[in-house]
Amino acid sequence: MLEVLGLTKYFSSGLIRKRYLRAVDDVSFKIEKGKTLGLVGESGCGKTTIGRLILRLTKPTGGKVLFDGIDLFALNRRELLAIRPRIQMIFQDPDSSLNPRMKIGTSIAEPLKLHGTIPKAKRGQRIRELIETVGLNPEHVNRYPYQLSGGQNQRVVLARILAMNPDLIIADEPTSSLDVSVQAQILNLMKDLQKKFDHTYLFVSHDLDVVRIMADRIAVMYLGRLVEIGETGDIYDCAKHPYTQALLSAATVDGGKERIVLKGETSSPIDMPAGCRFHTRCPRKRERCTIEEPELVEVGRDHYVACHLV
Amino acid sequence: MTLLRISDLKTQFPTPDGIVRAVDTIDLSIGERETLGLIGETGCGKTVLGLTLMRLLQSSTKTEGTIIYKGTNLLKISEAEMRRIRGEEIAMILQNPTTSLNPVMRVGGQIAEAIRLHQGLSKRDAKEKAIEMLDAVRIPSPSIRVNEYPHEFSGGMKQRVMIAMGLACNPSLIIADEPTKGLDVTIKSQIMKLLKEVTEERAMLIITHDLGVARELCDRIALMYAGELVEYATTGEIFEDPLHPYTRGFLGSLPSNGLVPIPGMSPSLINLPDGCRFHPRCGHATELCRRKHPDMIEIEDGHFVRCFHA
Numbered sequence: 001m002l003e004v005l006g007l008t009k010y011f012s013s014g015l016i017r018k019r020y021l022r023a024v025d026d027v028s029f030k031i032e033k034g035k036t037l038g039l040v041g042e043s044g045c046g047k048t049t050i051g052r053l054i055l056r057l058t059k060p061t062g063g064k065v066l067f068d069g070i071d072l073f074a075l076n077r078r079e080l081l082a083i084r085p086r087i088q089m090i091f092q093d094p095d096s097s098l099n100p101r102m103k104i105g106t107s108i109a110e111p112l113k114l115h116g117t118i119p120k121a122k123r124g125q126r127i128r129e130l131i132e133t134v135g136l137n138p139e140h141v142n143r144y145p146y147q148l149s150g151g152q153n154q155r156v157v158l159a160r161i162l163a164m165n166p167d168l169i170i171a172d173e174p175t176s177s178l179d180v181s182v183q184a185q186i187l188n189l190m191k192d193l194q195k196k197f198d199h200t201y202l203f204v205s206h207d208l209d210v211v212r213i214m215a216d217r218i219a220v221m222y223l224g225r226l227v228e229i230g231e232t233g234d235i236y237d238c239a240k241h242p243y244t245q246a247l248l249s250a251a252t253v254d255g256g257k258e259r260i261v262l263k264g265e266t267s268s269p270i271d272m273p274a275g276c277r278f279h280t281r282c283p284r285k286r287e288r289c290t291i292e293e294p295e296l297v298e299v300g301r302d303h304y305v306a307c308h309l310v
Numbered sequence: 311m312t313l314l315r316i317s318d319l320k321t322q323f324p325t326p327d328g329i330v331r332a333v334d335t336i337d338l339s340i341g342e343r344e345t346l347g348l349i350g351e352t353g354c355g356k357t358v359l360g361l362t363l364m365r366l367l368q369s370s371t372k373t374e375g376t377i378i379y380k381g382t383n384l385l386k387i388s389e390a391e392m393r394r395i396r397g398e399e400i401a402m403i404l405q406n407p408t409t410s411l412n413p414v415m416r417v418g419g420q421i422a423e424a425i426r427l428h429q430g431l432s433k434r435d436a437k438e439k440a441i442e443m444l445d446a447v448r449i450p451s452p453s454i455r456v457n458e459y460p461h462e463f464s465g466g467m468k469q470r471v472m473i474a475m476g477l478a479c480n481p482s483l484i485i486a487d488e489p490t491k492g493l494d495v496t497i498k499s500q501i502m503k504l505l506k507e508v509t510e511e512r513a514m515l516i517i518t519h520d521l522g523v524a525r526e527l528c529d530r531i532a533l534m535y536a537g538e539l540v541e542y543a544t545t546g547e548i549f550e551d552p553l554h555p556y557t558r559g560f561l562g563s564l565p566s567n568g569l570v571p572i573p574g575m576s577p578s579l580i581n582l583p584d585g586c587r588f589h590p591r592c593g594h595a596t597e598l599c600r601r602k603h604p605d606m607i608e609i610e611d612g613h614f615v616r617c618f619h620a
């Protein structure tokens with residue numbers, strides 16, 4: 001369904017002495033139709049950039065994205081426009097992905113109008129249905145985004161995406177503004193719709209409890225690189241990469257495993273350390289780690305890790 | 311010592327569909343070195359409460375009640391005086407970083423402006439301080455990043471810039487609206503440590519959906535539902551011995567307990583349910599609950615609940 005191959009994005013800055021910020025560096029993964037890949041990693045490690053690259057909102061430095069076998073980076077504008085309704089992204093920041101001068105109802109109606117899937121007479125009905133599915137009230141339809149709360153806007157964005165019923169949904173922190181109860185409602189809804197329509201999800205989240213419930217497979221990123229990828233159960237039960245282990249241990253609320261506290265600072269993607277990017281904080285680093293960058297190797301069925309120790 | 315005392319506070323928005331009663335008769339106080347948590351359903355009025363305290367709502371809004379800060383009623387002072395309070399006394403970390411940051415101004419400039427306005431530092435010293443603040447919120451390469459624009463920052467990095475700006479003017483009270491939204495577990499724990507240090511010498515009202523954050527940072531917690539407070543107690547009491555059916559349902563819907571939302575929908579704030587506002591969704595509702603609106607009563611020393619059957 002979705003195949004990402006060697007995806008790379010360097011942002012350059014500085015006019016005279018050019019600096020490169022390596023936001024995404026040679027990332028590859030696959031998501032099968034109807035499945036969910038959870039994408040986790042530190043703030044600033046490149047998750048949103050991956051989503052934007054797939055949507056072609058950011059120009060790639062290198063790599064390929066195949067969607068149903070179609071090379072997205074090779075499409076011309078017209079072809080891209082034709083395929084766009086099938087790939088949608090729920091942006092991390094709901095307020096800025098809604099038009100501030102457009103009423104909520106109009107915002108949701110827009111994709112229905114654009115794709116003409118539903119006759120005009122039935123649109124009002126469909127909008128009310130969508131509003132209700134995401135747990136909003138009919139009274140919200142006539143308001144502008146600034147007149148709704150953060151979590152209400154987040155659900156408007158979701159309703160808009162559902163109106164388009166795309167095949168691939170890139171969900172970037174889709175429930176970050178919701179309370180736990182409404183979050184549970186929305187996650188259940190996303191799972192139900194996935195079953196019904198065979199949606200494929202790339203699901204970005206910082207909440208490891210949520211990822212565990214939602215994802216079939218999990219990809220862990222650190223400073224632009226994939227460091228571990230595997231089935232959800234394998235990642236939670238036998239994570240192999242020291243960063244994944246630290247991440248999971250930091251998330252355990254109380255009892256259970258001991259917390260691994262990471263010392264040192266995250267390195268900067270502008271000034272990348274040599275060797276393994278995690279070596280500045282890795283509790284298990286060896287000399288080799290400061291010289292040679294580890295490659296992803298298969299450590300179990302469909303479980304890959306980039307670390308010299310495995 | 312009480313720093314802030316809110317009594318009978320009401321905030322209402324007139325809309326074509328009716329009056330939205332977003333904040334409805336709230337009584338609350340915050341001590342000089344207290345951290346108070348405000349949690350509750352998305353759309354229940356938390357942000358509006360914060361914005362009311364800061365007097366940042368549009369002029370068509372109707373506000374009633376009193377907000378006594380250090381002996382002065384903030385609802386009665388002039389706009390000029392209020393501006394001084396906003397600059398020197400009370401800072402609000404806004405919920406939405408993207409729409410709150412100025413897109414055409416460098417990140418460092420925005421933090422420096424907040425500092426310069428209130429501490430009378432030279433331009434150069436203010437920039438130094440801005441770099442220091444970025445470092446404090448764990449942005450790598452702060453001396454390079456200080457010159458970048460908001461769009462060059464990731465979601466979680468912008469969130470941390472908001473925190474840096476909130477802390478920059480050294481306020482006596484910080485209203486932090488979802489300060490840890492979009493942060494991964496490792497950076498979140500570092501930010502919590504920073505906030506903990508900061509609150510040793512000042513008061514904070516922290517609005518959050520992250521119950522881990524509330525538990526770790528707050529002295530007391532207020533639960534809000536449909537515009538009013540429904541439970542108010544020490545953090546320990548709220549988590550160990552919650553009394554209100556809403557609080558119980560809320561804590562039960564944590565993702566680590568599976569995905570079990572509170573049944574039913576959030577009520578309309580235009581047509582609020584009669585009697586107890588939670589009764590349409592409450593498993594313990596009786597005839598009395600449907601008819602009469604419960605008052606907030608002190609059930610145990612310092613533990614307040616709005617429920618007939620708690």
Ligand SMILES: Nc1ncnc2c1ncn2[C@@H]1O[C@H](COP(=O)(O)OP(=O)(O)OP(=O)(O)O)[C@@H](O)[C@H]1O
Pocket residue numbers: 011021023041042043044045046047048049050092269461462463464465466467492
């Ligand atoms: N337009 C841009 N110009 C320059 N740098 C950028 C741009 N967009 C992103 N970056 C940088 O690329 C890196 C990755 O950013 P990205 O938004 O992908 O992170 P993320 O993993 O989504 O983080 P978060 O969890 O905080 O949202 C960051 O260092 C960020 O500052």
Ligand SMILES: Nc1ncnc2c1ncn2[C@@H]1O[C@H](COP(=O)(O)OP(=O)(O)OP(=O)(O)O)[C@@H](O)[C@H]1O
Pocket residue numbers: 146147148149150151152177179323325330332350351352353354355356357358359405579
């Ligand atoms: N300007 C406005 N006009 C009309 N209604 C408004 C306005 N601003 C907010 N509201 C409504 O007031 C209620 C409270 O909004 P508020 O932003 O305080 O919610 P919140 O508790 O912060 O929610 P969240 O957790 O989603 O951020 C919401 O139901 C919202 O729709």
Ligand code: SF4
Pocket residue numbers: 241242243276277278279280282283284285286289294306307308309
């Ligand atoms: S390669 Fe070395 S530094 Fe990197 S994660 Fe493995 S042990 Fe740690």
Ligand code: SF4
Pocket residue numbers: 554555556586587588589590592593594595596599604616617618619620
């Ligand atoms: S007053 Fe009645 S309806 Fe309201 S929370 Fe208590 S038991 Fe439930």
Ligand SMILES: [Mg+2]
Pocket residue numbers: 047048049092172464465466
């Ligand atoms: Mg992001």
Ligand SMILES: [Mg+2]
Pocket residue numbers: 149150151356357358405487
């Ligand atoms: Mg809010």
